[in-house]
Structure formats: structure tokens, C-alpha cells
Amino acid sequence: MTEMKTIEGTEQELVEDFAMFEDLFDKFGFLIDLGKNLKPLDDALKTDNRMIKGCQAHVWLYSELKDGIIIFDADANADYAKGLVAMMIHVLSGHTPDEIINAPLNFIERIGFKSMLSMKRAGGLESIIKQMKLDAVVYKAKA
Amino acid sequence: MTLITEIETTTLFDVRKIRKDFPILLRTVNGKPLIYFDNGATTQKPKQVIDAIVKYYTEQNANIHRGVHSMSQDITFEYENARVTVQKYIGAKHEHEIIFTRGTTESINFVATAFGKEFINAGDEILVSEMEHHSNILPWQQLCVEKNAVLKVIPITDSGELRMDEYKKLLSAKTKLVAIVHVSNTLGTVNPVKEIVSIAHSKNIPVLVDGAQSIPHIKVDVQDLDADFYCFSGHKVYAPTGVGILYGKEGWLKKLPNYQVGGGTIRTVSFDETVYAESPLRFEAGTPNIEGGIGLAAALDYISALGLENITAYEHELLVYATEKLSVIDNLRIIGTAKEKASVISFVVDGIHPLDIGMLLDAQGIAVRTGHHCTQPLVAHYQIPGTVRASFSFYNTKEEIDVFVNAIVKSIKRINKK
Numbered sequence: 001m002t003e004m005k006t007i008e009g010t011e012q013e014l015v016e017d018f019a020m021f022e023d024l025f026d027k028f029g030f031l032i033d034l035g036k037n038l039k040p041l042d043d044a045l046k047t048d049n050r051m052i053k054g055c056q057a058h059v060w061l062y063s064e065l066k067d068g069i070i071i072f073d074a075d076a077n078a079d080y081a082k083g084l085v086a087m088m089i090h091v092l093s094g095h096t097p098d099e100i101i102n103a104p105l106n107f108i109e110r111i112g113f114k115s116m117l118s119m120k121r122a123g124g125l126e127s128i129i130k131q132m133k134l135d136a137v138v139y140k141a142k143a
Numbered sequence: 144m145t146l147i148t149e150i151e152t153t154t155l156f157d158v159r160k161i162r163k164d165f166p167i168l169l170r171t172v173n174g175k176p177l178i179y180f181d182n183g184a185t186t187q188k189p190k191q192v193i194d195a196i197v198k199y200y201t202e203q204n205a206n207i208h209r210g211v212h213s214m215s216q217d218i219t220f221e222y223e224n225a226r227v228t229v230q231k232y233i234g235a236k237h238e239h240e241i242i243f244t245r246g247t248t249e250s251i252n253f254v255a256t257a258f259g260k261e262f263i264n265a266g267d268e269i270l271v272s273e274m275e276h277h278s279n280i281l282p283w284q285q286l287c288v289e290k291n292a293v294l295k296v297i298p299i300t301d302s303g304e305l306r307m308d309e310y311k312k313l314l315s316a317k318t319k320l321v322a323i324v325h326v327s328n329t330l331g332t333v334n335p336v337k338e339i340v341s342i343a344h345s346k347n348i349p350v351l352v353d354g355a356q357s358i359p360h361i362k363v364d365v366q367d368l369d370a371d372f373y374c375f376s377g378h379k380v381y382a383p384t385g386v387g388i389l390y391g392k393e394g395w396l397k398k399l400p401n402y403q404v405g406g407g408t409i410r411t412v413s414f415d416e417t418v419y420a421e422s423p424l425r426f427e428a429g430t431p432n433i434e435g436g437i438g439l440a441a442a443l444d445y446i447s448a449l450g451l452e453n454i455t456a457y458e459h460e461l462l463v464y465a466t467e468k469l470s471v472i473d474n475l476r477i478i479g480t481a482k483e484k485a486s487v488i489s490f491v492v493d494g495i496h497p498l499d500i501g502m503l504l505d506a507q508g509i510a511v512r513t514g515h516h517c518t519q520p521l522v523a524h525y526q527i528p529g530t531v532r533a534s535f536s537f538y539n540t541k542e543e544i545d546v547f548v549n550a551i552v553k554s555i556k557r558i559n560k561k
Contacts, residue, residue, distance in 0.1 A: 023174070023506070024173045024174070024505075024506035025503060025506040025507055025553075025557070027506075028502055028503055028506050028557075029503075029557045029560075032499070032557070032558060033560075056496075056497070056498045056513060056514040056515075056528070056529055057496060057498050057528075077496060077528065078496030078498045078499050078528075079495075079496065079499045079558055080496070080498055080499045080502050081496075081498070
């Protein structure tokens with residue numbers, strides 16, 4: 001089994017991946033592709049209580065704790081939101097509750113489209129991160 | 144024939160010259176020249192409006208209706224002149240029928256509160272339509288909850304027109320008010336407001352018109368429409384944010400109780416009794432948005448100088464052009480195909496969320512609105528998650544529409560890329 005990358009390591013990789021694209025259109029395109037590569041979420045798991053309801057798009061986030069690490073799966077009704085959640089899964093999935101809770105996640109700024117992603121825009125990143133960290137807090141409390 | 148029309152338009156309406164009045168149109172967004180097609184949300188401001196605001200703060204600032212000193216009197220005179228400009232612009236009979244508010248939303252809330260307090264009782268009915276903006280639903284919905292009244296809804300056709308047959312059926316002895324949008328912010332539909340008012344009046348029912356989206360595009364004459372209340376916002380008609388208008392017929396304003404009270408609304412105050420002023424001062428508590436009022440007058444003067452008829456004709460040309468161009472894009476459906484439309488086009492692309500198109504257009508420097516546009520019940524009618532909405536102003540061009548159409552095609556291709 002290959003060693004799990006640190007959250008910071010994955011963040012740095014993403015920053016470098018996005019840096020390959022100069023144009024914002026291509027950066028968004030890359031984000032959409034990240035969403036397309038996301039493993040499909042079983043329809044049975046797309047329940048209202050797992051839905052992060054944005055003003056425009058909705059994200060379904062599912063998580064489970066396996067051997068002390070959290071595995072996230074997700075889907076969304078817009079490619080953009082699916083890309084955002086895929087990016088966060090890429091960074092956080094497979095880490096312990098503590099690692100997830102303590103992750104500063106400042107890579108968004110370094111990707112260079114903070115203003116596009118951080119605000120309350122539909123199915124926004126903020127609420128996705130909040131839900132992922134909340135799940136981690138819940139698993140930690142149960143442990 | 145087409146050629147002649149084009150020459151005439153160019154002569155009457157020199158869009159390149161007009162664009163120079165709007166400094167913001169020179170900026171870039173995400174490294175691309177800005178194409179601003181979100182005029183339904185807010186319009187950009189010509190330098191004539193910006194200059195009026197700068198002049199106010201650099202040369203004229205004083206409080207109105209208060210001081211005996213020259214500056215206060217001068218600015219009071221100018222502010223009251225702004226009221227007259229609005230009165231003339233919408234064809235109101237009296238200047239005291241023009242009340243300055245914060246915007247359409249406050250104007251509607253004003254009527255819902257004051258009219259509701261006096262005239263709505265348990266079991267009464269208020270009639271709105273399926274295509275209303277939330278701002279013309281929620282104040283009435285809340286009033287109905289408070290008063291145990293009933294909110295009734297005029298349905299629409301799939302093309303986005305009001306079901307007038309249903310409207311007539313919904314009017315009853317219990318109906319106390321009709322609140323209707325003049326131009327739909329999502330569909331662009333221009334509703335037959337004059338006819339709606341006439342039908343309601345035949346049963347002695349007053350009508351409030353939400354004119355937020357009509358004032359920038361078409362001629363509005365409140366006396367000709369015979370509307371009892373007409374509401375609009377400054378910022379949608381090239382004026383600053385935070386200022387709007389409630390027009391109310393003199394007879395109704397006399398009957399309405401106070402909305403908010405405070406400084407400026409009174410004749411005399413004692414702890415035993417307060418005597419209130421007449422309209423409009425009775426309804427304008429506190430120091431108002433003075434630069435907003437002055438900016439609004441500057442904006443209306445600017446439009447009048449261009450000629451509203453020219454604006455309407457040119458914007459219609461843009462609407463027809465964009466509709467033709469968009470119609471040939473595969474899987475693109477225009478939502479709202481009423482016969483009478485203002486320069487607003489909403490569309491969906493089957494299989495693609497509107498948000499995705501909006502984000503990719505933004506990356507190409509094109510500002511549109513995506514989502515439900517504060518008309519969730521309307522969007523629910525079409526069973527779609529929302530739309531992409533392009534709303535054109537007289538400073539937009541056919542060349543911009545060409546870029547927009549190409550950008551949509553490019554976005555769809557990128558999203559569908561395997």
C-alpha cells in the first residue's frame with residue numbers, strides 16, 4: 001500500500017495542477033473535469049439529510065469512518081459544484097478526523113480564484129468544507 | 144428594408160457614443176473586456192449620474208427640509224425638483240403622489256404594511272401572479288399570515304403569459320388588492336397592466352404594480368395605466384442603489400395610515416398629541432437618501448435626453464437579434480416566449496446546470512445572472528433548477544451578443560467534453 005499523502009501535500013499538488021492553466025476558463029474546465037472523475041454516489045445515499053443546499057446547486061456528501069480514517073463520497077446537480085466537492089474529497093478523504101479538523105485549507109487562495117470559490121455562491125465551497133469538518137467532529141466525538 | 148432600419152437606428156441611437164458615458168464599460172473582467180448583460184439585476188451608471196453625486200458631496204451637502212441656511216434651502220429645492228422630475232417621468236398627476244423609498248422592495252412592503260393595517264381583514268383575498276418576484280410575494284404572504292387573509296395566485300401559460308381568463312375568475316368580492324408585476328424579471332414578459340387594472344377597477348379593487356423591470360425599458364404613464372400604486376427602484380434605471388419610488392394615487396395616500404414615523408413626518412409634536420404632515424413628508428421619516436434622489440433625477444434626465452422611445456426600439460432590436468442567435472444553439476431552450484417582451488432572455492441548456500454556464504461565461508468576461516432570479520414559484524412552474532438570464536440595456540451591442548453566443552457554445556463544448 002502506498003503511503004497516504006499529507007493534506008498539505010495534496011493541496012500543493014492541486015495548486016500546481018491549476019497553475020498549469022493561465023486562463024480562468026481553463027481553470028474552471030479543469031475543476032469540472034475533477035468533478036467528472038468523481039466516483040458516482042449511490043442514488044440511495046442522495047438523501048435530504050446529506051444534502052448541502054446552496055442557493056443554486058446542491059451537493060450530496062456522504063462519509064464513513066473506516067479504520068480510523070474518513071472516506072467521503074459525493075455528487076452534485078451542477079458540474080461546478082461537483083468539481084468543488086471532488087477537489088475537497090481529493091484533499092481530505094482518507095485522513096483521520098483530527099487531520100481534517102485541523103487542516104487550514106488555505107490552498108484555495110493559492111489556486112488563484114478565491115473570490116470565485118469562497119463566497120456563498122451556490123453549493124459554495126464554504127458550506128462543503130464546513131460539512132466535511134463537521135462530520136470529522138462527529139466521528140471524533142463518537143470515537 | 145433591413146439596411147434602412149439599421150441606418151435609422153444608427154442615426155437616432157449612436158451606441159458607441161453612448162457607451163462613452165458609462166466609464167465602467169471600459170473595464171476588463173478576468174482579463175477579458177467586460178460584457179455586462181446583468182442589467183436586470185442592476186444597471187451601470189452614466190457619468191452624468193456619477194457627476195451629480197460627486198457634485199452633491201463636494202458642493203451641496205446639507206440636510207433637507209430642516210435648515211434656514213442657504214445650503215439647506217438650495218438642496219431642499221433640488222431634492223424636491225427631483226421629485227417633480229420623477230412625477231413628470233411617470234406621468235403622475237401630483238408631485239405629492241411621489242414618495243421616496245429605498246427601492247421597489249420597500250415600496251411594496253410600505254403598501255403591504257399600511258394598506259394591510261387599514262384595509263385587510265380575516266378572510267380577505269390578495270391576488271398576485273405566478274411570475275412575481277419574491278419581493279411582490281413575501282410582503283403579501285406575511286400580511287395574509289398576520290391577518291388570516293388568503294393569497295391567491297394567477298397562473299401563467301407555458302409561454303410565460305398571464306392566464307387572463309383565470310385572473311378574471313379569481314377576482315371576487317373578497318379580493319381587496321391585486322399586486323402584479325409589469326415586466327417579469329425572469330421571463331421578460333410585459334403584462335397587460337392597463338387591462339388588468341381596468342378589470343380590477345370594474346370591481347372596485349385597487350392594483351399595485353411592481354415596475355422594477357419596466358421603468359428602464361418602456362414608457363410608463365401611471366395615469367394612463369390607472370394604477371393605484373406603482374413601485375420601482377432607482378438602481379435598475381441607471382440611478383444609485385438605495386433609492387426608489389412609491390407612486391400612490393392621492394386618494395389612496397390620504398387613506399393610508401403612517402408607515403414609519405419620525406423626524407420630517409410631522410407638523411407639531413407634544414407628548415399628548417402629534418399632528419402629522421401631509422404626503423409625501425408624512426411617509427418619509429428620517430433624513431432621506433438625498434444623493435439617491437438627486438442621482439435618480441439625473442438618470443431620468445439622461446434617459447429622457449436619449450429618448451425612451453429610441454431606447455425601447457433599440458433594446459427590442461437587441462432582443463430579436465439575441466433570440467435569433469440563441470435559438471440555433473443545440474439543446475438550448477428559451478424560457479419565456481411571450482408576444483410582448485422587454486430585453487430579457489432566460490434560457491436553459493438541457494443536461495447542463497445554469498450555474499455551470501454562468502461560471503464559464505464569467506471566466507470569459509460576460510456577466511449574466513443564473514439561478515431562480517428570486518422567482519422560485521415561477522422556476523418551479525417550468526420544472527427547471529433555474530435559468531441563465533441575459534438582460535440587455537441600450538449600451539449593449541449586437542457585437543457583444545455575437546461574443547456572448549460564441550462564449551455559450553464554447554462553454555457547452557467544455558462542459559460536455561469527455
